[in-house]
Amino acid sequence: MSLDKLSEQLKSNATQKMPPVELWDPPYCGEIDLQIKADGQWFHNGTAFKRMSLVKLFASVLKKEADEYFLVTPVEKVKITVEDAPLLITQWIWLDDEQTVMQxxxxxxxxxxxxxEHPLTISDDGGLYVTVRRNLMAKVHRNVYYQWVNFAQEVDQENEVALAITSDSEQFILGYLE
Incomplete structure (x- = not known):
């Protein structure tokens, strides 16, 4: 399958903002040389995507099954490579003056x-990830992490001291202090 063919098929089916790929189970059609790097850049045949609209279009049909990633349409499923997480958390804001809800x-x-619904988790290697949609994760960018550490609170977590932030009445651990 070519990238152009997949792009045309997606554009012709672009009636919804986020297609229900979790409901689609098309036949596997092989692998395509599309890679999402750890820094969030998308590449096809070694060349970086220059059009963000195309990246967003493909990301709208990105699906994770077990530890593999696929671009899925109602009739085809192609495997792609993701180095780390397919998305990055690059910005955040408080939605209220009391700083209780973080977007x-x-x-x-x-x-x-x-x-x-969109929790923050710590990976085995200490990386921070947030569930974005379906089972797709976004890695928290280092700059965002450092900003959060500035206002994180020390909390007792099972007899360990942890740094935590709170949003939407949920406490999220950023890491543990030694």
């Missing part, structure tokens, strides 16, 4: 509230 934004302009 996050990804490198592809997904916006959502850090909450039970």
């Amino acid at each position: 996050l934004t990804t490198n592809l302009d997904d916006t959502f509230i850090l909450s039970k």
